[in-house]
């Protein structure tokens with residue numbers, strides 16, 4: 001549906017909420033489109049993003065809470081009115097710095113533009129009721145229905161909370177849900193081909209940002225107040241890449257020698273590829289493969305911006321790499337397509353798009369990729385497998401099945417390769433794998449395993 005240009009931050013947020021919750025659009029794409037069509041700038045863009053993302057993250061809890069004050073089901077209301085209620089409700093429940101009166105008034109004003117007299121009154125009435133009862137909502141009892149309580153209280157799908165309760169227990173599931181709802185820090189990786197970490201920090205401070213070092217990743221900086229990244233001169237000069245710490249650690253886990261041959265089996269948009277190029281001082285060859293042609297362009301664009309020259313972008317299905325490049329690579333990175341359950345804090349709509357069956361299907365693909373790509377590695381070569389998932393069936397279980405079938409591989413310690421290990425990861429790191437968790441380590445959820453092909457064992 002063609003939308004009129006949004007005249008305010010709240011109208012922009014409303015349009016994004018409509019595109020995502022009513023039309024199934026992806027939140028980041030809908031936001032870009034709506035903001036581009038509007039004349040909004042600076043703080044209005046930030047506010048629009050915050051309003052839209054808060055409502056989308058909490059979508060199902062908002063629908064439940066709003067439904068408590070409606071005579072008829074929310075689903076029967078006109079779609080724009082439903083979305084207006086989500087917009088107003090998100091401010092009342094989750095953005096306490098916005099005065100309730102302003103939240104209600106502004107939503108009612110928008111209702112005049114997107115509804116009629118009856119619906120204006122309804123929006124006003126429902127939001128006033130919600131404001132009065134907001135600290136006293138009838139959540140399920142955590143003792144008798146922990147999954148029901150956590151999924152509504154922290155707005156995650158029930159199947160996922162049930163899965164995590166089995167995997168992590170109650171306290172840690174609650175901490176994980178909370179961590180997913182916090183705004184994720186902006187983490188960048190200094191491009192050491194063009195600058196140093198200290199040099200970049202100084203440049204960004206000159207651009208008005210506040211900087212602190214990342215905890216685990218040596219080239220990582222945590223940045224606040226930079227504004228639109230693409231407008232930053234140091235970004236345009238290729239001095240950094242936006243990449244969470246968990247993701248940066250994957251490059252260190254592989255740590256290819258300068259001059260070596262590396263295959264990055266599923267590489268787009270090239271975050272880890274360009275990091276590997278840095279670690280190799282841009283000397284040697286990286287074959288950066290991906291199965292989607294349009295995504296190969298992203299690799300090339302990132303290499304150009306960062307000044308990386310040792311990368312060749314290759315259109316290939318990772319499952320066929322063993323046949324295409326037999327025993328070619330000294331190092332093989334398999335940053336597999338995955339459920340992304342470790343990065344829900346960065347993608348407001350992602351939690352509502354996943355299904356339990358998805359992780360099992362992905363696990364099949366991940367194993368096929370490992371089995372199909374492994375023969376591309378030379379004897380004595382190193383393989384790193386990583387995902388941004390927390391699901392054991394995509395991580396430890398895939399590795400276990402791989403080791404059952406590929407006897408020439410074994411797990412090797414990650415301890416020498418990860419520069420700063422959190423204490424709780426020391427034991428698994430020695431066994432060859434680590435699982436970073438947002439609620440424990442403050443990073444995106446990342447699984448990383450390092451394996452070696454034994455020199456004298458054939459396939």
Ligand SMILES: C[S@@+](CC[C@H](N)C(=O)[O-])C[C@H]1O[C@@H](n2cnc3c(N)ncnc32)[C@H](O)[C@@H]1O
Nearest residue numbers: 266267268269270271272290291317318335337
């Ligand atoms: C997790 S993303 C990779 C992120 C990338 N390594 C980075 O750090 O920027 C997974 C990638 O796998 C690609 N992909 C999916 N199925 C594939 C296959 N069968 N062969 C190769 N690439 C595949 C997707 O297009 C996607 O770009």
